[in-house]
Amino acid sequence: MKIELQNVKKAFNQGRSNELWAIRGVTTTLEPNRITCLKGASGSGKTTLLAMIGCLSRPTSGRIMLGERMLSGLPERFMTEFRRHTFGFIFQRLNLIPGLSTLDNIMLPAYPLAPRHHQLLASAQSLLEQFGITDKGNNPIEWLSGGEAQRVAICRALINNPQIIIADEPTANLDSRLSTEFMGLLERLRDLGKTVLITSHDPLVFDAPCIDRVIELRDGEIV
């Protein structure tokens, strides 16, 4: 399903003295089964736009359509449904929960869906296998290296088999080798039929051969 943005705007602290328009009218269409990179300097609005597309926040005005369905303006309950079923998130700081094991972190998004435990465990283990970290399943998350933790974050994003993967500055804390490896993983996701949206200001990312489209943002607008 394609994602359509129609004159999307987002203001923070609206009506106050410190009002800030982070997105100032973005209109574009994101094609399915592609890797699209939102490029731009810090403060250009990449994360804000990504958060709105991923139903993590609402636009101040404008529309975001997913296929025929309008995401903007949905009540919280429905936004949660979309976050749970349609989107998988890979955060900049990974946001894995410390103290839990690798497997528990991966299975976390599936808990509200209440699948049978053995099925859920099998899905998580199959993801660990796909990403080459089978032996790390029972390790606490703190024991993992940066690259391994990154893979766990991808596994968590995929546990509910979402159609769209959203990755916010995923290589910000990785060295060049791990960043290149990560881009390879994104390519595999696209090959599995997923749509990938990624933000970055790292040339290693937006110049990577697997990127299908780059959208440059500056001061909340598409350049």
Add this chain to the structure above:
Amino acid sequence: MIALFRRQQYLLSYTLAAMLRRKGRNLALLFVYMLIIFVLASVMFLSHALIREAGIITAQSPEIIVQRMTAGRQALIPADYLERMGRLQGVNRREARLWANFHDAATHKNYTMRVDSHRELGDGEIIIGASMAKRLKVNPDDQLTLTSTHGEPYTFHVKGITTSPSELANAGLVLISAATFRRIFAVPPGYFSDIALSVPNPREVRTITEKLLKRLPDTRPILREEIQRTYDSIFAWRQGITFVLLVGAIFAFVIFAWDKANGLSSEERREIGILKAVGWETGDVLRMKFLEGLIISLCAFIAGCLGAYLHIFYASASLFEPILKGWSIFYPHFQIRPFIDGLQLATLFFFTVFPYTITTIIPIWRSAITDPDAVMR
């Protein structure tokens, strides 16, 4: 339905894992919480058990006790007062009683020595209360020596053991023959400690008292309801004093709970954001945190109440004894019989678990209803 149950299972398992991750903090909270419940429950258990004991004693005692007063103090009452009292409408039994307090100089315990006209006891024979026998490790047919304040020893033959529904009445009770009693306490023949009157109809008690005072102006009638009221007010007052002392501790706990609730750590806020971002509903987050609060509350409540139960009924309320019993009132040591009132427990539950759970859930709800995009930053 099964999916719903499984969902709750997942939530519970995540909650337990989350609590284990903050072991130190949760254990500290649990300890403080448990301590408060322990102290509050101890006060409640002890006060109610004592009031109940007192209730049992007064229920057994006669409706009116007539004491003779001389120079404002109680004096022995001559047997002819029974004659002088005359016939009183509504009184179905009159009994001149012999009883006294005996201070055992050897063990520094007080005992109540009483003559029971229904029991055949020979000279030097006694029947003692079960708990006293247990404490002194005395069996029937043993010899028991008690020493008067003048240092004079009295050796008794324990003829039997008596039980009473009230542990308090039992604790220092010594039944003795009239002859022995008169010899020990130098009570001349024809004199008694007081006169007990049984009045089946409680509405007649006041009228009888008025008649008594007219016929025997140098006496003081003591009514059972007055004794009951005195016991109640003594224990209620002591309970009140203890609660006042506890107010500081309770406030400290409330502040602690409120602070914990308001001061959701950035780690906790981030966790809530992550959970919402990966598809948990606000309700799931709230249920999870509610469960967390409930687990802590229930554990603290159960452990606190259990600790208080053991403290009061098996360790003789050693921490509160001086305040609640009063050393001068119940000097002989006694073990209170376990007594728990469901309403008491429900009240304690309502005033501790309920406010804690509410105070902690409100800020979490505030945090949980905000957009989860903060975790993206």
